[in-house]
Each structure stands twice: as structure tokens, then as C-alpha cells.
Amino acid sequence: MTDLPRYLVAMLNHPLRALLGTVLLLAGCDVDPPNRNTLDTADVSATALDPGTVAVRIGESGPAFDACAIRAVVTEAGDATVPVRAAPFDEGGETVRVANGTRLYVCTRSIDQRWLGVVVVPGTESTDDCGLQARVERPRSYDGPCISGWVPRALVRLTAN
Template sequence: MRFILPLATLALMLSACQSGTPITPENDSQTSDAAVDQPLSPGARPVRIGENGANFAACGARGIVTIGEDKNVPLRAAPFDEADQVTALKAGQRMFICTRSIDQRWLGVVVPQTRDGTSASADCGVNQRVERPQAYTGPCPSGWIANALVRLTAD
């Protein structure tokens, strides 16, 4: 046996869902001319360490920048081309690979550097284990680099 709502009852139920004042630019207190003119920005997304579990190093892989000798590769604050540049990496620059973006196109990395900007052998605090996954807050620069520009290495 089917139960069919009369049309009047259905119309009354739908009209209850539309209570309130429609939002327009005149009555929306959250809209401002400055916000409308600004382009959207992806913001920053910290690199997460410890995603392989508590029994493994905080960053489970290492890599090297594989772009041509005369070019610099931007290290981004988030896994997007539009994200702010943290620093520029040179060909041959070594890094710790800690995480990947969901679409696998970006790597979250930690880059050991000395004060003059050259590559260093320091571990940046990512060779030891961490209790749980967390944002990297160590002394070395961290950010996101396009996966296609990095080659995995054994050392």
C-alpha cells in the first residue's frame, strides 16, 4: 500500500525550507568589495611527517631535484601551482620526501640547507621516529614540489 502526500502538504513542507531572507550583496555582512576583488589563494599546507607509522623514520624516502642545470624549481607552501614560493631549489638539491598530495602530483619535502643556502647533510630531525603524524616544525625549509621534478634516491 502506498502513502501519497497531498500536494498541499508537500507544498507547505517545501515552503518551510525556504524561510529567511535571501542573501544579496546589500544585506550580506560577510561580503566586501575588497574580498570580491582578491583572487582565491590556496593558502599554506604544512608538510606532514610520520605518516608511515611510529616504527619508521618521520620521512620515509629521499630524493633529488632533476631539472636542468640552469633552472630553479620553486618549493611551494601548498600543493598547487598558485601557492606562494617558499624558496627555490637547484638541480641536484637533495631532500627528504615525507608525504604526497592526494592526486600524487606533489611531494611534501624537507630540504636540508646550510646558512648560505647550499645543500647540507643534516637530517633536519626527520630521520628519527615520531609518535604520530604531525606537521613538520623543524629547522629546515619544507614545502611542496612537483613530483615530476624529483627522482627517488637510495641515500
């Protein structure tokens, strides 16, 4: 133990410090890391890889839940419409505009929680679920038939399913 730095020798000579050091060392190890929202090129569409586009991810709640289990409705547009953007920021390209009363599936959120990754439900009376009420085995980019994108959280109200 003479080859070890003095602070390591002092730490190892005290059982509580040794235990703490071991716990801290192991805390940095991640043998099988959970989903870190990394891109899986096997299920990412070409548009998801375009600069300025962030794909809406489905299945983030796990395989026991619907692909997008939260519903919302646009409520704060006033007389205007709300742009659905290709990325979660104001400079993101506009995919489509939606009016008050438009129903949405909320699939994910931006890191800062200011943007919601949504899928727009077609029509006001439609029962089409856009393929989102089924469960998915693992998180992936949405590639279904409905329009998807990002809306500001402040402009929608979460609703019950």
C-alpha cells in the same frame, strides 16, 4: 516484522542477503577510525592554518619508520630553479627556489600524487637530518629547523637513503 518495509523483510528472509546486508551495514561503521589526516591543533603551527598554506606532514609511515624515510634529489630543473611552494598547487606561495642536485626528504604526497611534501636538506655536503631520521609517535606537521614545502613530483628523482 510487518512494520518493516517489504524489501527489508525479503532481505531478512534470505540468509545470504541478510549476511550481505549486515556486512554492508557494518562496513559503514568505523568505531576507531585511522588517521584521516585531520588537523590536530595541538601540533599545527600558526602558518599551517593560514589560507593557501598546507603544512608538510611527517610520520605518515608510522612509528616504526623515520619521520621522512624517502630521499630525493632535484633533477629536472635544467638551468632554472624549482620553486618550493607553500601548498601543493601552482598558485601556492613560493617559499624558496632550489637548483638541480638539491637533496630533499620526501615526507608526504598530495592526493593526486603530483606534488611531494618535502624538507630541503641544507647544503650539498650537510649531514644534518633536519630532525627527520628520528621516529615520531604519530603523524604531525613538520616544525623543524629546515625549509619545508611542496615540489612537483615530475621535477625530482627518488633516491636510496
